Amino acid sequence: MTTQYRKGRNGAEATTYVDIPGSEVRKLPIHTSKSSRKTVSTFASVAEHKDGFTSFVMFQDYSEIVADEAARCTAANVAAQHQRVLERVPEILAKVAQHYSEERLAKLARIRGTA
Numbered sequence: 362m363t364t365q366y367r368k369g370r371n372g373a374e375a376t377t378y379v380d381i382p383g384s385e386v387r388k389l390p391i392h393t394s395k396s397s398r399k400t401v402s403t404f405a406s407v408a409e410h411k412d413g414f415t416s417f418v419m420f421q422d423y424s425e426i427v428a429d430e431a432a433r434c435t436a437a438n439v440a441a442q443h444q445r446v447l448e449r450v451p452e453i454l455a456k457v458a459q460h461y462s463e464e465r466l467a468k469l470a471r472i473r474g475t476a
Contacts, residue, residue, distance in 0.1 A: 362377055362378070362379055362380075362447070362450075363377065363378070364376065364377040364443065364447070365377075366436065366439075366440065368436075369394060371394060371395040371434065372394070372395045372434030372435070372439070373394070373434055373435060373436040373438075373439040373440075374392070374393065374394040374439065375392070375393045375394075375439050375440060375443040376390060376391070376392045376393075377390070377391045377443070377447060378390050378391075379391060379450055379453075379454070381407065381454065381457060382454070386409045386410060386411045387407055387408070387409055387410075388407070388408060388409075388410050389405060389406070389407055389423075389453070389454070389457060390405070390406060390408065391403060391404070391405045391427070391443070391446060391447065391450075391453075392404050392405075393428075393439050393442055393443040393446065394434070394439065395434035396429065398429075399431075400429050400430060400431050400432070401428075401429075401430050401432045401433075401434055401438050401439060401442050402426055402428070402429045402430075403426070403427050403428040403429070403442055403443060403446045404424070404425070404426050404427070405423075405424070405425055405427050405446075405453055406422065406423065406424035406425070407422045407423040407424070407457060407460075407461075408422065409473075416473075418469060418472050418473065421465075421468070421469055421472060422469070423456070423457050423460040423461070425453075425456070427446050427449065427453060428442055428445065428446050430442060
């Protein structure tokens with residue numbers, strides 16, 4: 362896991378890509394930045410990373426706001442919240458595993474045309 366910190370157009374941002382056990386193409390990006398509600402928000406979502414492209418199926422692939430705090434979007438606030446969320450990665454990965462039951466995986470494969 363490597364975290365990238367940068368200054369985006371709305372302030373500080375942090376992104377970490379977490380490998381999902383048992384999957385070669387799925388990754389769990391965790392992204393912390395200023396939200397449209399003017400809060401510091403951390404979002405986790407699963408996407409397929411294959412052949413240089415990233416794809417996800419809206420309303421099917423796992424996604425969740427895992428932290429949302431009313432704070433200024435400073436580098437220090439973003440880094441602190443992002444670190445707190447990274448400490449919860451095992452819990453988040455458990456939710457991801459639950460989300461992708463065998464039945465759901467078969468449905469996603471049909472939607473993506475890979476079944």
